Amino acid sequence: MNNVAITGYGNTKFSTEEIPIESLMLEATKSLFDQNSNLNQKDIDAVLVATNDNSKYLASILSELAGIQPKAAHTVESLCNSGTNGIVSAYSYIASGLGNVALVVGVERRNSPGQILEWDISRGEYKHPIFWGSIFTKSHKRKFSTTEEELAIVSAKNHKNARDNPFAYSNKVYSIDELMNSKILTEDLRVSDCSRPCSGASAVLLCSEKVASKISETPVWIKGIGQKTLSAGFTKSQDFSSMTSTIEASKIAFEMAKMNAEDVDVAEIHDAFTVCELMAIEDLGLVEKGQGAQFVKTLYETEDRKINPRGGLIGAGHPLGATGIAQVIETTQQLQGKAEKRQIENARIGLIHNMSAAATSSTVLLLES
């Protein structure tokens, strides 16, 4: 199996504006080419577009707009973890030897049809994600005595980290008090607990070892991939204070990479809601179960950016298909020492956690410089 590296990236700014899907994916691709002068359109064997958009044939459309004639061009969809599913598909093309260079573009418009899973009839009339977010939050509060203030700290930290992310939808910093007084959505969720749907695109280039050094002087290697899909329906979970798919995906990824949670220097976590960050860092083994809130509080107070240095989904915005790719770009920049104000000193190993539909499916990636 060929080793696979990340050798390039490009981003659009995330925003709450309505922008055509084609413009978004082309802008991220142009940005990638602008930052990689050694790359030629002819080098690209596969173009994958990760999105929930209803438009068809987007990978071929992007290929035409960007002057690429790839061997493989197709869309990858898996709701909120479409992005990392696109990365895993591109990895498979390269690891198997079907191609040497793959462009993966995650893209979404603000009003994405991927926000609500119509099929999941077990949600009754409560199909909007805020309702599973409320159930997760209530359950975590019940089991671990998690407080509203602890949840607000997750949001405060991620908005604070997003201040230094030029691609975040907002760079505004909020006090814990402001967040604790934001609009109430349900008994267990405020607006400040939620990530915001955005328009945006992020692009990465994956290469085989054979060509990686020709394109980048600082390739970052994909060392571990773990994925688990337990169901599509939210109510199938056995425990609503924990994410079983994340636990299982992380085990697979750590085993593949021959690493463990203590090795992780920086982590991009899928904080769709504030409670998801606490649950994920616990389920990934980064902290003991029930210790997530205390850990995040310490990060916030010490300005340690180990978790969600670009601001997570809450701080940066959540353009569904682009999110997983943006997480990979941030981790790559951290491991290359190119994360500027967000840089974590001596970061060598990074983890990406991306999930979909109330953690019915999770992807965990481990990258190494």
Next chain:
Amino acid sequence: MNIFESELKKGNFMIPECPKCNDVVWPPSDYCSHCFGKIKWRKSDGVGKILEFSKNKDAFFCLVEFEKKIRVLGTLKINSKTPKIQKKVKLESCSMNGKNYNFTLVLI
């Protein structure tokens, strides 16, 4: 439209069951997800228990389990007392509103 939906529209909560596995199949489907055997339908007694809940405006919404396998999010009838985990509920009514299924529950 499947039997589950056509009966739900009439206010009946039907249970899909695999006679071969002697087990409930959820979500409703034409075939058993274990053996692919053809599903049979029977009416539910509508008694379930609360696994978790929260509140939306004036109404509690509850994650409820029926027959140890079927789980749905439903609305506790307005002006109900605060629910408790593991508390028994009865499905008072069910219906379809567009693509959404509506389940109304009462504490028992």
